[in-house]
Amino acid sequence: MNNYLNLLSEFNAIVGTGNVLVDEPMKYHTSFKVGGPVDMLILPHNYEEVQKLIVLCREKDVPYFIMGNGSNLLVKDGGLRGIIIKLTGLNKITVEGTRITAQSGALLSDVSAVALNNNLTGFEFACGIPGCVGGAVAMNAGAYISEIRYVLESALIVDDEGTLKRLGNEQLELDYRNSVVLKRGYTVLESVFLLKSGEYNSIKALIDDLQGRRTDKQPLEYPSAGSTFKRPKGYFAGKLIEDSGLKGVTIGGAQVSIKHSGFIINTGNATAGDIMSLIKYVQNTVQQKHGVELHTEVRIIGEDE
Numbered sequence: 216m217n218n219y220l221n222l223l224s225e226f227n228a229i230v231g232t233g234n235v236l237v238d239e240p241m242k243y244h245t246s247f248k249v250g251g252p253v254d255m256l257i258l259p260h261n262y263e264e265v266q267k268l269i270v271l272c273r274e275k276d277v278p279y280f281i282m283g284n285g286s287n288l289l290v291k292d293g294g295l296r297g298i299i300i301k302l303t304g305l306n307k308i309t310v311e312g313t314r315i316t317a318q319s320g321a322l323l324s325d326v327s328a329v330a331l332n333n334n335l336t337g338f339e340f341a342c343g344i345p346g347c348v349g350g351a352v353a354m355n356a357g358a359y360i361s362e363i364r365y366v367l368e369s370a371l372i373v374d375d376e377g378t379l380k381r382l383g384n385e386q387l388e389l390d391y392r393n394s395v396v397l398k399r400g401y402t403v404l405e406s407v408f409l410l411k412s413g414e415y416n417s418i419k420a421l422i423d424d425l426q427g428r429r430t431d432k433q434p435l436e437y438p439s440a441g442s443t444f445k446r447p448k449g450y451f452a453g454k455l456i457e458d459s460g461l462k463g464v465t466i467g468g469a470q471v472s473i474k475h476s477g478f479i480i481n482t483g484n485a486t487a488g489d490i491m492s493l494i495k496y497v498q499n500t501v502q503q504k505h506g507v508e509l510h511t512e513v514r515i516i517g518e519d520e
């Protein structure tokens with residue numbers, strides 16, 4: 216049952232009719248292409264709207280969750296009670312000298328393209344990460360040669376009381392797939408990246424190289440959320456999983472990718488329940504065979520059916 220319909224008119228008054236989706240299936244908003252309905256999915260278009268939504272949720276005691284592109288999210292089959300604020304409508308990118316300011320809903324691939332076109336180097340690592348800026352800052356996303364923490368100068372955030380703050384790199388406590396944003400439940404509105412002047416052809420060559428490595432090694436033809444597990448200290452999750460004989464293991468429509476054991480993929484008709492069962496099976500098997508605990512990198516939300 217949807218518990219928040221009585222607030223529909225107040226949410227509509229903030230973001231405008233058409234930007235509040237009721238009982239919205241989350242399979243349409245996540246790269247795994249699974250997930251039950253959220254009570255309301257709300258699509259703001261400016262910072263003031265985001266602030267107002269957060270304040271209203273706090274006043275009315277409505278649980279809210281912030282999302283970007285849903286590329287690191289597993290929503291369970293019973294969906295989520297409360298609201299999801301999806302920030303993909305805030306996607307402006309501006310350049311001033313060697314600084315790029317990007318709103319949270321801007322795609323990393325777009326920021327990377329803007330950097331290339333302005334002969335700025337340092338953002339190439341993020342070109343193939345299929346998320347938005349806010350999600351990447353929250354997760355301190357990284358790949359191959361760099362991480363968000365090495366290029367982020369500051370971020371404008373809203374805390375859970377609706378107060379705006381600009382936090383510098385140190386204050387953001389960027390760590391391996393973690394940050395103060397996740398720890399304190401902040402919402403990132405925009406981020407400033409400090410890059411270096413570079414040369415178009417070498418930036419382009421690096422982007423092509425990194426994209427090529429991804430296409431060769433990752434099962435990009437299937438829905439997934441990228442690496443399912445964090446890298447345990449001293450190991451690689453994918454290698455541990457492969458050495459445990461789990462490559463290709465399937466539960467329902469969820470499979471440990473044959474191309475890259477670190478990825479659980481949706482072969483077409485997976486439920487979130489299949490993916491959850493496979494995650495647990497992999498964790499248990501790796502624990503038994505290698506004595507190593509695997510923790511999910513993928514953020515899991517919602518309730519079982």
Ligand SMILES: Cc1cc2nc3c(=O)[nH]c(=O)nc-3n(C[C@H](O)[C@H](O)[C@H](O)COP(=O)(O)OP(=O)(O)OC[C@H]3O[C@@H](n4cnc5c(N)ncnc54)[C@H](O)[C@@H]3O)c2cc1C
Pocket residue numbers: 246280281282283284285286287288302319343344345346347348349350351352353354355356357358396397401402403404433435439440441442514
């Ligand atoms: C094929 C594939 C390859 C991938 N490769 C990589 C990789 O190489 N490196 C890597 O690090 N990740 C990788 N990922 C995972 C994912 O793309 C990144 O974690 C990305 O940064 C998530 O961004 P998003 O906008 O999709 O976030 P979402 O999935 O929408 O959210 C992820 C988390 O961030 C929080 N969040 C999102 N936006 C905000 C915001 N504005 N303010 C506060 N919190 C927010 C959410 O609450 C949630 O906890 C990959 C995923 C896929 C599907």
